[in-house]
Amino acid sequence: MPTAFSNQLGWHIFFSLKRIGIGLGISLITGLLLGWLMGTFPFWNKLLDPLIYLTYPIPKLALLPLLMLFLGLGEGSKIALIITIILPQMILSIRDAIISIPETYYQVYLCMGANSFERFKQITWPAIFFGIISTLRVSLGIAFSVLFFAENYGTEYGMGYFIMDAWLRMDYPMMYAGILILSLVGLILFGCLDYLLKKKTPEINYDNKQAQR
Amino acid sequence: MLFMTIQNKPILSFEKVSVHLSGKCVLDHVTENFSEHQVYTILGPSGTGKTTLLKVLAGFIQPNQGSIYWQQAEYRPRDLKIGYVPQDYGLLPWQTVRKAVQESLTVGQRKKRLTLADQKKVATCLEDVFLTEVRDAYPKQLSGGQKQRVALARAFMLESDLLLMDEPFSALDAFTRREMQQLFQTMWHKSKPLTFFITHDIEEALILGDEVLVFKGSPGQVITREKGLRKSYRTEEELFTLQQSVDYFQRVNDLREELKGY
Numbered sequence: 001m002p003t004a005f006s007n008q009l010g011w012h013i014f015f016s017l018k019r020i021g022i023g024l025g026i027s028l029i030t031g032l033l034l035g036w037l038m039g040t041f042p043f044w045n046k047l048l049d050p051l052i053y054l055t056y057p058i059p060k061l062a063l064l065p066l067l068m069l070f071l072g073l074g075e076g077s078k079i080a081l082i083i084t085i086i087l088p089q090m091i092l093s094i095r096d097a098i099i100s101i102p103e104t105y106y107q108v109y110l111c112m113g114a115n116s117f118e119r120f121k122q123i124t125w126p127a128i129f130f131g132i133i134s135t136l137r138v139s140l141g142i143a144f145s146v147l148f149f150a151e152n153y154g155t156e157y158g159m160g161y162f163i164m165d166a167w168l169r170m171d172y173p174m175m176y177a178g179i180l181i182l183s184l185v186g187l188i189l190f191g192c193l194d195y196l197l198k199k200k201t202p203e204i205n206y207d208n209k210q211a212q213r
Numbered sequence: 214m215l216f217m218t219i220q221n222k223p224i225l226s227f228e229k230v231s232v233h234l235s236g237k238c239v240l241d242h243v244t245e246n247f248s249e250h251q252v253y254t255i256l257g258p259s260g261t262g263k264t265t266l267l268k269v270l271a272g273f274i275q276p277n278q279g280s281i282y283w284q285q286a287e288y289r290p291r292d293l294k295i296g297y298v299p300q301d302y303g304l305l306p307w308q309t310v311r312k313a314v315q316e317s318l319t320v321g322q323r324k325k326r327l328t329l330a331d332q333k334k335v336a337t338c339l340e341d342v343f344l345t346e347v348r349d350a351y352p353k354q355l356s357g358g359q360k361q362r363v364a365l366a367r368a369f370m371l372e373s374d375l376l377l378m379d380e381p382f383s384a385l386d387a388f389t390r391r392e393m394q395q396l397f398q399t400m401w402h403k404s405k406p407l408t409f410f411i412t413h414d415i416e417e418a419l420i421l422g423d424e425v426l427v428f429k430g431s432p433g434q435v436i437t438r439e440k441g442l443r444k445s446y447r448t449e450e451e452l453f454t455l456q457q458s459v460d461y462f463q464r465v466n467d468l469r470e471e472l473k474g475y
């Protein structure tokens with residue numbers, strides 16, 4: 001049995017990761033831009049935050065037919081579905097991370113004569129890095145579960161399709177094998193995020209926290 | 214007291230500067246002159262606008278009325294290099310001690326890359342403030358006094374035109390504070406920036422200041438300026454003798470009286 005799907009499995013994983021990767025990438029860039037605007041300029045916050053609060057509770061799956069109508073049954077609507085689901089929480093977490101940066105950090109640098117790029121590089125970015133990884137983690141988890149809807153139509157590749165297909169064929173060992181493999185892929189990705197976080201935030205002591213709590 | 218300001222040509226002047234915050238008048242018609250290479254210590258009861266004055270100088274608050282001049286031209290804080298030491302030190306949690314001090318060169322003095330001479334300068338500076346051993350530590354791993362020394366080193370490394378310090382030593386115990394005062398004196402002499410130093414400690418104001426400004430009232434105003442003792446002693450022994458004198462006691466007591474009633 002393992003040989004039966006091993007040659008195809010690589011492609012299933014590849015397509016799923018590609019969709020998740022593009023979806024997360026676009027969301028992260030948009031989230032950073034909008035979150036930064038909203039966290040930095042009260043005008044943008046006042047303008048955009050009612051909009052986000054208003055659209056956040058809409059069940060995004062209900063939008064799927066619309067996305068299919070406008071973007072077709074191909075990759076476009078699949079990636080768009082992932083984005084509409086994870087983008088709002090990304091914007092909000094990045095905005096909140098920016099808002100909570102102490103003012104004095106910036107004041108010292110302003111007085112030194114730092115320009116806005118230097119202030120972003122030395123203060124804003126390192127200050128929100130933890131929040132970014134954290135929101136990426138949440139988004140990654142959600143994106144995985146969205147796959148089952150996104151890869152349910154118009155494709156024959158993707159872990160979502162693989163599992164669903166096995167299910168429909170009542171090939172339960174294959175279905176659970178698919179789920180297990182998906183979990184393993186998730187484990188590796190989450191592990192990578194954690195590794196990146198630890199590597200980039202050496203000032204945080206991750207191992208010695210419980211003692212005081 | 215008066216002849217001092219005449220003797221040195223003012224580099225910074227306030228003319229009828231008033232500041233309103235949320236509709237409340239915080240500083241009222243402040244008109245003062247300040248000279249180059251001087252340390253001005255600021256005393257005054259809580260809420261009299263001392264921090265506000267510093268924020269105006271740092272450019273975080275615009276005065277509602279009046280004007281400020283720097284070398285006879287309009288005061289533009291963003292064109293100056295200003296060392297700012299807030300009460301909480303403002304150290305970035307993700308910067309090591311050495312990085313924080315280096316930033317004054319890379320960001321403050323626009324140096325793309327640190328030359329060997331620059332690196333030596335940073336090393337010497339860290340040596341001066343006794344931080345060589347903890348140069349790779351993060352703020353969380355430092356004691357209060359060490360954090361304060363990082364903030365000092367960072368500010369002096371900048372070789373700024375203006376140095377603004379808001380109660381920098383108030384969180385330290387008396388012994389560490391005295392050490393920091395000494396350190397401040399030695400570091401200050403290397404670049405002699407015009408300094409404004411807020412403190413709640415009368416003796417600190419007298420010992421460190423060329424002049425002591427006393428703030429009072431709400432809205433706040435400078436009610437007196439008097440000569441400080443910064444130049445009256447050289448060594449710790451001389452300072453000690455000075456502090457035993459009747460004159461010194463008298464001045465501390467007078468200032469204490471002055472600060473008492475609103």
Ligand SMILES: Nc1ncnc2c1ncn2[C@@H]1O[C@H](COP(=O)(O)OP(=O)(O)OP(=O)(O)O)[C@@H](O)[C@H]1O
Nearest residue numbers: 234235237239257258259260261262263264265266
């Ligand atoms: N952002 C603000 N909005 C409104 N009022 C403010 C603001 N900041 C300060 N104030 C008011 O301005 C007055 C002066 O404040 P400031 O912080 O300058 O006092 P201070 O002399 O530094 O006092 P302290 O010795 O306690 O630090 C206070 O009455 C304070 O309530």
Ligand SMILES: [Mg+2]
Nearest residue numbers: 263264265379
């Ligand atoms: Mg204050």
